[in-house]
Amino acid sequence: MALLPILRYPDPRLRKVAAKVARVDEGIRKLINDMAETMYMAPGVGLAATQVDVHKRVIVIDVSDTRDALNVLINPAIVESSGIADCEEGCLSLPGIYERVRRAQRVKVRALDRDGGERTVDAEGLLAVCIQHEMDHLEGRVFVEYLSRLKQSRIVAKLKKQDRKAG
Ligand code: GNR
Ligand code: NI
Numbered sequence: 001m002a003l004l005p006i007l008r009y010p011d012p013r014l015r016k017v018a019a020k021v022a023r024v025d026e027g028i029r030k031l032i033n034d035m036a037e038t039m040y041m042a043p044g045v046g047l048a049a050t051q052v053d054v055h056k057r058v059i060v061i062d063v064s065d066t067r068d069a070l071n072v073l074i075n076p077a078i079v080e081s082s083g084i085a086d087c088e089e090g091c092l093s094l095p096g097i098y099e100r101v102r103r104a105q106r107v108k109v110r111a112l113d114r115d116g117g118e119r120t121v122d123a124e125g126l127l128a129v130c131i132q133h134e135m136d137h138l139e140g141r142v143f144v145e146y147l148s149r150l151k152q153s154r155i156v157a158k159l160k161k162q163d164r165k166a167g
Helices: 025-042 123-139 147-164
Strands: 047-049 058-062 071-083 085-089 099-103 107-110 119-124
Touching: 025 047, 025 058, 058 085, 058 123, 071 119, 071 123, 085 123, 099 119, 099 123, 107 123
Parallel strands: none
Antiparallel strands: 047 058, 058 071, 071 107, 085 099, 107 119
16 A cells, blocks of 8 residues: 645646546556555645545545545536535545535435446535545536635645744
């Protein structure tokens, strides 16, 4: 396994649209293992391949307290959604930034698992929010793009200041 570097906003590579996975092979399973390790170490509750500069439709998520319930979603598609949830979100590509975003409260997602089998996940609460956040990454979208231009420019300034302090 290997820890992968996470791209930081506003890196233009975060804007790339990820391609469908044609076959769930050993290369994809290695990517999943590395992404899971990177997510747990960060620590975060989810990670999209886009964030580690791999532009394939692969997501890992674990919203459990015990950190032992890994969800792997390959080529995810939302087939149903309902309700509204306003959730304070964070992102490993924007360390230290937390903002409220409006999402669907429940989503039903069809995806492939790490063995290439089809599965459907019925999600609500943080899992549902996280799935939508990660699927946005695969489309080249980051949660702050739902905020006003003014807020976005303040966030970019704050991240730049962080980078300067870190050297
Ligand atoms: O670790 C994360 N926490 C989080 C909290 C609320 C809503 C979404 C998230 S996802 C984020 C990890 C990440 O950046 N995934 O892309
Ligand atoms: Ni994120």
